[in-house]
Amino acid sequence: MTGIGKPLDRKENRRFLTGGGRFIADLDVAGVHDAVFVRSSLAHGSIHSIDSSDALAADGVVAVLTADDLDDDSNAIERTFYTLDPAFVEEASVFLAPYSEPLFARERVVRSGEALAMVVATDRAAAEDGRDLVFADIDPLEVVADIEAALEVDSPQIHPDIPGNLHGRFAVKVGHPEAVETGHSVTGRFRVHRSLGSPIENRGVIAEWSDGKLTVWSTTQIPHVLKSFLCEALGLSEESVRVAAPDVGGSFGGGIYPEEILVPWAAMKLGVPIRWLEDRTEQLSGSRHSRDQVIDATLSFGSNGKFEALSMRILQDCGAFNPFGITLPYNSASHARSVYRIDNFSCEALCVATNKTRNTPVRGAGRPEVIFVLERLIDMAAEETGIDAVALRRQNLIRAEEMPFPMGMLYRDGVPMVYDSGDFPAQFELALDISDYPELKRQKAEANEQGRLLGVGVATHVEGTGFGPHETAVVGVDFKGEVYVHTGAQPHGQGLETSLAQVCSEVLDLEANRITVWGGDTALTETGGGTFGSRSAVTAGSAVLEASRQLRDRALGLAATALGSESSQLELRDGLVTDGKRTVTFAELALVASEDEGLPLEATIEWTPPTVTFGSGTAVALVEVDQETGLVDVLEYTAVDDCGTVLNPAVVKGQLEGGVVHGLGNALLEEARYDDQGQFLTGSFMDYLLPTAMDVPQMKVAHRSHPTPLNPLGAKGVGEGTTSSAPAAIINAICDALGVQATEMPLTPERIRGLLTGKAKETAWS
Amino acid sequence: MVDLTDGPHDALGIELNVNGELVSSTVPVRQSLADWLRAELGLFSIHLGCEHGVCGACTILVDGRSVRSCLMLAVQADGTDITTAEHLAEEGGLNSLQASFNQHGALQCGYCTPGFLMTATEYLREGGTPDRERIKERLAGNLCRCTGYQSIVEAVASAAEELDDQ
Ligand code: FES
Ligand code: FES
Numbered sequence: 001m002t003g004i005g006k007p008l009d010r011k012e013n014r015r016f017l018t019g020g021g022r023f024i025a026d027l028d029v030a031g032v033h034d035a036v037f038v039r040s041s042l043a044h045g046s047i048h049s050i051d052s053s054d055a056l057a058a059d060g061v062v063a064v065l066t067a068d069d070l071d072d073d074s075n076a077i078e079r080t081f082y083t084l085d086p087a088f089v090e091e092a093s094v095f096l097a098p099y100s101e102p103l104f105a106r107e108r109v110v111r112s113g114e115a116l117a118m119v120v121a122t123d124r125a126a127a128e129d130g131r132d133l134v135f136a137d138i139d140p141l142e143v144v145a146d147i148e149a150a151l152e153v154d155s156p157q158i159h160p161d162i163p164g165n166l167h168g169r170f171a172v173k174v175g176h177p178e179a180v181e182t183g184h185s186v187t188g189r190f191r192v193h194r195s196l197g198s199p200i201e202n203r204g205v206i207a208e209w210s211d212g213k214l215t216v217w218s219t220t221q222i223p224h225v226l227k228s229f230l231c232e233a234l235g236l237s238e239e240s241v242r243v244a245a246p247d248v249g250g251s252f253g254g255g256i257y258p259e260e261i262l263v264p265w266a267a268m269k270l271g272v273p274i275r276w277l278e279d280r281t282e283q284l285s286g287s288r289h290s291r292d293q294v295i296d297a298t299l300s301f302g303s304n305g306k307f308e309a310l311s312m313r314i315l316q317d318c319g320a321f322n323p324f325g326i327t328l329p330y331n332s333a334s335h336a337r338s339v340y341r342i343d344n345f346s347c348e349a350l351c352v353a354t355n356k357t358r359n360t361p362v363r364g365a366g367r368p369e370v371i372f373v374l375e376r377l378i379d380m381a382a383e384e385t386g387i388d389a390v391a392l393r394r395q396n397l398i399r400a401e402e403m404p405f406p407m408g409m410l411y412r413d414g415v416p417m418v419y420d421s422g423d424f425p426a427q428f429e430l431a432l433d434i435s436d437y438p439e440l441k442r443q444k445a446e447a448n449e450q451g452r453l454l455g456v457g458v459a460t461h462v463e464g465t466g467f468g469p470h471e472t473a474v475v476g477v478d479f480k481g482e483v484y485v486h487t488g489a490q491p492h493g494q495g496l497e498t499s500l501a502q503v504c505s506e507v508l509d510l511e512a513n514r515i516t517v518w519g520g521d522t523a524l525t526e527t528g529g530g531t532f533g534s535r536s537a538v539t540a541g542s543a544v545l546e547a548s549r550q551l552r553d554r555a556l557g558l559a560a561t562a563l564g565s566e567s568s569q570l571e572l573r574d575g576l577v578t579d580g581k582r583t584v585t586f587a588e589l590a591l592v593a594s595e596d597e598g599l600p601l602e603a604t605i606e607w608t609p610p611t612v613t614f615g616s617g618t619a620v621a622l623v624e625v626d627q628e629t630g631l632v633d634v635l636e637y638t639a640v641d642d643c644g645t646v647l648n649p650a651v652v653k654g655q656l657e658g659g660v661v662h663g664l665g666n667a668l669l670e671e672a673r674y675d676d677q678g679q680f681l682t683g684s685f686m687d688y689l690l691p692t693a694m695d696v697p698q699m700k701v702a703h704r705s706h707p708t709p710l711n712p713l714g715a716k717g718v719g720e721g722t723t724s725s726a727p728a729a730i731i732n733a734i735c736d737a738l739g740v741q742a743t744e745m746p747l748t749p750e751r752i753r754g755l756l757t758g759k760a761k762e763t764a765w766s
Numbered sequence: 767m768v769d770l771t772d773g774p775h776d777a778l779g780i781e782l783n784v785n786g787e788l789v790s791s792t793v794p795v796r797q798s799l800a801d802w803l804r805a806e807l808g809l810f811s812i813h814l815g816c817e818h819g820v821c822g823a824c825t826i827l828v829d830g831r832s833v834r835s836c837l838m839l840a841v842q843a844d845g846t847d848i849t850t851a852e853h854l855a856e857e858g859g860l861n862s863l864q865a866s867f868n869q870h871g872a873l874q875c876g877y878c879t880p881g882f883l884m885t886a887t888e889y890l891r892e893g894g895t896p897d898r899e900r901i902k903e904r905l906a907g908n909l910c911r912c913t914g915y916q917s918i919v920e921a922v923a924s925a926a927e928e929l930d931d932q
Contacts, residue, residue, distance in 0.1 A: 009868050016876025017864040019811025019852035023877065026810040125796065200815040200823055200911050201877045249813070249877025250911050280816040492875055650871045654913060658874065661914035685820035685909065693905040693915040 002513070003506030004713070007650045010498040011513060012491075021247045024204035024219050025277050032206065032273040033062060034124040035263060037282070038117040038134045040109040043145065043355040043678025044158070045138040047107055050117055054133040060126025063270055064134060066117045067106035070265075077101045079229060081255060082325045085414030092410065094326060096168040098161055101321040101358070103258045103265075109138060110158055110320040111355050112678055113286040115258060118266060120274060143355050143678040147294060147317040150352050158320060158353045167322035168351035172333055174408035175344035177300075180309040185300040186380040191744045192295070192369040194317065195670040197288030197362040198690060199492075201249025202278040205260050207267035216243045216264050220520075221254045221490050227522045233261045234268065245520035248492035252662070253288040253362030255323060284688050285680040289672060290362030292317040293332065293369045299342075299377040305387045307396045309344035310337060312373065316349060319356040326351060328359060330412050331366030331464075335724070337407070338374055339424040339460045339616055340396045345408070355678040363662050367463060367724035372745055375459040375728035380741050389732075390432065390458060397424045413468055415611035421706045422616050422642050428460065431618035434700050435638035440622045444736070453625040454635075455737025459728035460619070464612035465717025466538025466710075472525045473543035475504055475551045476602030479594075481575055481587030483508065483515045485547075488527060489540035490520035494719065495651035496536055500544045502647055503713065507548035509573035527606060535717055537647055542711040543607035550603035558589045558601070613708040615716040617641035619660075619729040621697075625737045627756060630749030632668055634697040634730060644707045644716035655718045656701040663726020665691045668746050780844035784809075785853035793840040799833075800824045802840035803850065811851035811880035815909065822908030825881040826850045832888040851880035854887065863887060863925040872921035874912035882908050886922045896923040896930065 002008055015021050038050075052064035067075055078100045088094070105114045116136050121127035142156040149155055150165040158165055206217045214236060220226050223243040230241050259276055267274040278287070297312040316329040329349035337345060382389035398405050400423040411417040440456045447454040474486040485504050489496055496519060501512040508515075518524055519540075552572060559577035560567040562584050570577050575586045584592075586601075593601040622636040639660055646652050669689040673681040682688040701722075707714025727745050735742050740755045747755075781790040784807060793802050798817075803809045803826070812835055815821035819837040826835045827849040855861040860868060863886055873879045882905065889904045901922045902915075910918065 010871070012876070013868045013873060014860070016873055016879050017851075017860060017867055017883070018855065019809065019850065019880055021876045021879075022810065023813065025804075025814065125794075198911060199875070199877070200821055200909055201813065201875070202815070248875065249815075250875040252911065280818060280821075495874065654871045654874055654917065657914035657916050658912045659914070662911070684818050685816050686818070690909050690911065691915075692907075692909065693902040693919060696902070696915045696919075699914065699916050 001505065002502060002511050004502055005646055006502060006648065008498055008502060008512060008648055010495045010651065011501060012495065012497045023201060023247050023249055024206065024217060027206060027217055027246060029206055029208055029273045029275065032275045033120050033122060034127045035118050035120045035266060035274050035276045036124065036127040036131050037115045037259070038119065038131050038136065040105060040112055040114045040116055040136070040138065042109055042138050042140055043112040044141040044143045045109050046141060047105060047109060048137040048139060051135040052117065055119055055130040058126070058130045058133055060122040061119060061130040062122065063120045064117055064130070065120070065266055067102065067104035069269070070103065074233060075103050075106060077103070077256065077258065077261065077323070079232065080323050080325055082327055088410050088414040092170045092172050094168070094170045096325050097166060099321065099323055101258065101323065103262050111357055112680055113282070113357065118262060120266060120270060124277070145355060145674050145676050145678045147315050147352050147354060150354050158355060162353055165353040166350060167318045167353050168326050169349060170326050170330060171348040172409050173346045177309040177311045177344040177346045180300050180344050182300045182302050182308050184303060184384065185298050186377050186384055187298040188377065188380065188743045190295045190297065190373045190376065192291045192293045192372060193746060194289055194292035194672040195666050196284060196672050196688060197251065197253035197290065198284065198688065199250030199252055202280060202283045203287060204277045205263040206273065206275040207264035208273040209268045209271065212240055214241045214264055214268065217246055218243060218260055219248045220245050220260065221251050221492065223490055223520050223522050224488055224527060226256055226260055229256050230261065230264055234265060243522045245490050251492050253290055253360050255360045257287060280685065281683040285683050286357055288362055289319065289357045289359050290365070291369055291666070292359060295369065295373050297373050297377060299381055301381055305385050305392050305395055307340055307342045310342045310374070311346040312336060314347065314349040316351050317354050317356065317359065318351045319354055319358040321358040322351055323358065324360060327412065328361060328366040332370040334409065334411055334417055334464065335367045335462055336370040336374055338371060338462050339398060341398045356674055363659065364720050364723040367461065367720065368663060368666055368727050371459060371461050371724050372728045372731065375732055376741070376743065379732050379735060390437065393458065394428065397428060399425060411464060411612055413611055419462065419614045420710055421708045422614065423706060424616060427616065427640050427642055427704050428618045430702065430704055431620050431638050431640040434640065434702055435620035435636065437620060440636070443622065453627055453737040455623050455733040455735065457621045457729045457732030457736055458619070459725040459732060460617065461721050461725035462614050462616045463717065463721045463724060465615050466535045466609050466613050468609050470527070470606050470608040471539035471543045472527045472604065472606045473540060473547040474525055474602060474604045475544060475547040476600055477586045477590045479587060479590050481585050481590065483510060483586070485515060485517045485544055486524040487517065487519045487540045487544065488525045489536040494536060495648065495654070496540065499537060499647040499651055500540060503541055503544045504548045507545065507552055510575055514575065537715045538613065538711055538717055539607060539609060541647060541713050541715050543605045545712050546607055547603045547605040550605065554601065554603060555586065555589050558592050559584050562592060610710055613644065613710045613716045615641065615643050615718060615721050617721045617725055619722065619725040621729040621733040623730060623733040623737060625734060625752060630752035630756065632734060632747070632752065634664060637697040638700045639722045640702045640704055641718060641721055642704055642706050642716065643718035644705055645714035646703060646705055647715060652703060652718050653701055656722050657699055659720060659722030660699055660726050661691050661696055663723040664695060664730060666746060667727035667730040668748070671746050671748065778841050780841060782843050782845060783847040785849060795839070795841050797840045798836055799838040799840045799843050800835035803835065809850045809852055813877050813880060815877065822885065823878050823881040825884040825908065827884055827888060830891065832885050851883050854883060862928050863890060866921040866925040870917045870921035870924065872913060872918040878908060878910040882910065882918055889922065890926060890929055894926055896926040898923055
């Protein structure tokens with residue numbers, strides 16, 4: 001059969017393999033006009049004037065819109081992406097400055113690339129020609145491009161209402177870290193540079209306003225959220241707005257962006273459909289930036305190696321605007337202890353404003369940073385104590401019999417944080433086993449004798465997945481007897497069309513390829529959460545499970561009446577219900593439902609998780625470093641992950657492997673750079689390096705499933721875990737190869753050369 | 767042939783073979799081949815991930831060679847023979863490479879997929895072997911953010927094996 005756990009080929013594959021995918025740029029909207037944005041070349045400045053007259057005279061240009069076309073009230077997004085429980089705010093001493101992000105810059109620009117104007121023309125080439133003719137007169141102001149400089153007392157202020165360039169802060173404490181006196185500790189200042197989500201498809205928005213109805217297509221992960229932002233921003237009722245996502249070419253990080261409001265606004269104002277297709281430079285410079293933390297951390301341990309306390313202070317470079325509040329550094333805090341028992345913990349975090357693009361959650365979202373810090377500290381502690389790094393980890397793992405394990409602090413949803421299920425030691429040993437860890441160590445030793453630099457690294461992770469609030473599923477049968485699943489989730493590569501069909505297939509005993517799954521459209525489900533934060537298998541999966549069960553019960557009830565039998569005597573499968581002698585089809589039941597009850601044969605569930613459920617994993621990496629060039633070759637990589645109930649092993653394997661390689665990019669290649677004037681330096685794929693097929697090791701991925709009791713499927717999210725541990729495992733391996741303790745990521749060839757020469761100097765001096 | 771020497775033009779006539787059909791058209795001289803194939807012929811397998819010639823999502827075959835259609839002008843395609851991912855298999859079917867991608871889970875969001883298929887098609891047509899290292903080298907000019915590449919490499923290798931057996 002095709003139910004939960006079967007390795008089905010994905011239903012969506014066929015259309016993508018034959019050129020049948022329909023992405024935003026492929027949509028055909030009659031009379032559509034193209035929009036492009038004029039963007040600030042300066043990172044900080046005051047705007048004198050914007051002269052559009054030449055542009056307006058150019059062929060094909062129909063309008064140039066600026067902040068002057070919007071009144072002050074409607075020229076800003078002020079809604080944030082978090083709601084914090086007052087008890088949580090109190091407990092974590094949360095402070096947050098107000099968030100207000102202009103749609104078009106007015107008076108001042110605060111980052112390079114900020115939108116100054118929108119040029120609308122009959123086609124894209126004409127719009128781009130027009131863009132070159134818009135002249136913006138901007139006086140430069142002093143730029144804040146460095147996170148530490150931003151906090152200095154005499155630093156220029158980026159926003160008048162954000163004193164000290166402080167977007168926010170929090171502090172959490174578990175146990176009594178200040179009272180721990182072991183006499184043994186390791187400390188470091190760690191830097192995790194800025195990196196990008198960088199899907200291969202750029203963003204895009206198309207909006208059409210006709211007959212008082214607004215239809216918006218966007219490459220969004222969160223159509224229902226965008227809809228409610230639009231209703232608020234444009235003063236429209238819920239009924240008059242539809243937001244739909246077509247096929248979306250990856251995302252890896254999200255939010256709502258000014259362009260998603262401006263394009264619909266312009267379509268309403270000008271009365272023509274408008275399309276904006278982002279280009280690669282805009283994507284790299286202006287969306288989905290992440291990481292960018294400086295972390296001071298200390299791990300204290302007993303002379304026997306038992307971890308006693310971890311304390312950290314995080315500076316998070318949030319860029320000019322901070323719609324995500326403390327989300328990222330709080331994710332860091334809540335995942336900082338990974339799978340280890342550390343009873344005393346403290347974390348203080350400052351969210352700092354700089355003249356850069358806003359920071360958003362990108363695959364891993366605050367976790368890769370702290371996992372890197374923790375797993376580096378553990379290797380440093382191993383060196384300090386002389387205890388083997390693997391043995392040191394092993395002795396500090398939370399044991400299976402200690403689960404569920406309370407972590408002594410609140411999760412971001414305000415619920416006490418508990419590792420709900422899993423067997424960390426078994427998972428750890430399995431990863432060592434699969435990777436053949438002793439053999440890797442032997443290879444390293446052998447290579448060293450030949451003068452080659454090989455190293456082995458180990459790291460772990462946990463990941464709170466399936467974040468609330470809710471997700472919606474509608475499961476129904478149409479008059480032809482076809483089964484459909486509608487969900488508020490918005491798949492963009494996760495294979496949800498297949499995995500959700502499998503969940504429904506399991507309940508209805510019906511082949512998954514006879515079940516059609518639709519998502520990402522506000523016309524399908526009234527409410528919906530969206531797909532982010534490794535949540536959809538958990539939230540949409542559970543909603544589909546419950547809705548399928550409800551539909552099944554209704555079908556059985558209707559069939560019982562129709563056949564005059566007890567529903568307990570009936571069997572439902574393959575789109576039929578039978579009592580052994582007689583049979584009714586789903587199509588007939590749909591008709592009965594409509595005629596007798598006046599209702600579709602359909603069930604709707606809005607499923608809300610009680611809190612997050614924790615996935616976890618262990619990774620082992622073997623690397624070789626070229627001492628001449630500083631280039632790193634990751635030779636072998638093993639990842640073991642616990643994602644609870646596996647809906648489709650092929651989909652899970654894909655998520656695990658893709659996650660590893662994203663983490664590999666973070667470890668070695670990916671760095672979004674600015675100069676000291678806030679100019680973005682990595683605006684093409686030649687400057688911002690994504691891993692290619694050449695960079696990828698032989699990967700072995702496996703799962704060791706411990707279903708969670710927190711949802712009816714037992715599923716945990718799987719989208720981000722391996723991205724969280726990969727940088728730590730790879731960098732630990734590099735440090736093992738070089739015999740150094742690195743504190744920065746990515747470890748680019750130039751940084752590795754720096755470490756090697758630094759070490760050479762040290763040896764020369766000593 | 768288009769004569770490019772007789773002074774500036776806004777548009778020029780071209781005639782070429784696209785997916786087995788002869789097409790003639792007048793194209794703006796500054797339009798990229800990718801934009802023209804998408805807009806005029808609806809060949810939406812051509813994806814524009816960067817328009818800088820780096821990501822490979824726009825890869826098509828021009829006279830049997832893989833080409834980044836974002837870096838070529840439509841007028842330069844005059845007289846050529848073009849194949850896109852729409853034309854790899856019979857209507858409604860999958861060829862052995864596509865079937866192998868399906869089996870190995872070599873795609874997630876599907877945005878990079880047509881580009882990989884075209885690069886791999888060229889490799890297989892040249893008699894490419896299942897050697898993983900050679901396949902990786904050949905695929906290194908196509909970016910994928912979702913899959914982590916291993917499944918794509920496996921898919922190409924097993925398609926190459928299948929061709930070897932034939
Ligand atoms: S779009 Fe042509 S190479 Fe990226
Ligand atoms: S499958 Fe999404 S970019 Fe390759």
